[in-house]
Amino acid sequence: MLFTHFAESFKRPTFWTYAGWLDIVTKYRRSRLGIVWLLVPPLIYIWGLGAYFSNMQNISVAEFAAHVGVGFLLFRVLMTSINDCSSVLSAQQAFILDGHTRLTDFVLLVIAKSLFYFVLALPILAVALWAAPEVHMRGIAMALVTMPVLLANALWMGVVFSLLGARFPDVQELMGSLFIFGFVLTPIIWHADAVPAGSLQSKLMGLNPLYHLIEMVRAPILGDQLSPVTFYYVAGLTLFGWSMAAVVYRRYARYVPLWL
Template identity: 55%
Template sequence: MRSLLADLVGSLRNPEFWALSTWLDIVVRYRQSRLGVAWLLAPPAIYVWGLGAFFATMQGAQLNRFAAHVGLGYAMFRTINSVIVESTVAFAASSAFILDGHLRLTDFALRVVAKALFYFCMALPIIGIALAIFPDLHWDGMAMALLWFPVIVLNAMWIAVVFGMIGARFPDLSQFINNIFIFAFLFTPIIWYADSMPAGSLRGAVMRLNPLFHMVEVVRAPILGEMIEPFTYYYLIAMTVAGWAVAALLYRRYARFVPLWI
């Protein structure tokens, strides 16, 4: 039986495959475009200054405040969304490498996480502009957000492993995830404020069961000077521990079956 921790350590010590192949995938995708990878600036710009401006007007919010709210929320949501969606097809898409037997499954999970983090970095210039016009930026909150960001990355890693194996066994999972994330985006407070659903209400209680809400909020709220509910910290810690336990168990039990499934 294979150990998730042992394979993960081996992958991290030898990043030549997953780091280089991630970069090549991105470069090849945009190599025939005049702007190249600069096109990756378009989605965050559209969401922040297009969708953000529209919903700011609808809600009577100030754009200089709402743009930062949407920008940080979109960047975090897209990072998590990218990991979940792409991990469902990561093993099947790399079947030739996996069947060759010279690479670990964790190499392909790390490819997914690395690509999502690259997209996040490409959104930073747009977020930087939004934060530059934000009237009350909290630099101490920036430090707090940076402390919690590795927790989000840790969750992204176990998510990539778990959804990768489930997606290898059940190919329809990718279609289901693609459709459900349309609802997940609207259900997560990205283009609206979380305080519109107070904790004492039924809608607020349901929203707080959404893991995406906590993963976005723990990074965004400190930077914007907003309070984080203690429940968010407990939720993320519990999810991290439970997620890695499930990932280790599934990997130990089913990793050897992935070549058969794909």
């Protein structure tokens, strides 16, 4: 059922792509700068936090800005996908109660918005990568494979959390708080090799799915060593996640109109 609905959604992308872009445009239409405001968070995180924490760790700003830039943009894709999906079904209550029961459209709407944010911030990331002392073009080419894997995991997470959010409205508030901790726990403003091996921090990092999903994309681009554990972790996470999402969707998607 889940895969059938996704196939139908991908055949008719107009609804979720246009609705995602319209949400962004209407959000900023009253401001003087409009969607230019979308460039402010990447600027602050990449060059503001990058410069601040690079000095604390005795790393050049140019090198650390690329590390922070890739990590932050990928983290924001995952955070936006999961956090916004936990409230998307209640936000689209009118459509659902009117008979639009293909819930995958609403999950893809959120993923499309997160990708719009990502694409609009790419010029700032491109500057950070251009200034970095070492960027591997082979790693950038490899991102054409690893980035879809990251998005595939964002999709199944979006499905699960959208159903959880429809049943338990407090899930969005909970996830918002957890992602604050998740940002600190994930090596975005610090390097993974700064954590002592065998420490509690190292074990928590190794269990953190956000770390493995981000590192899978970022490490080849910046020429860092990618542990084989990350490949196994992401492969297992993807298979387990989609299996769980399919079961949960088949079992509970029918109850969403009642929950709303």
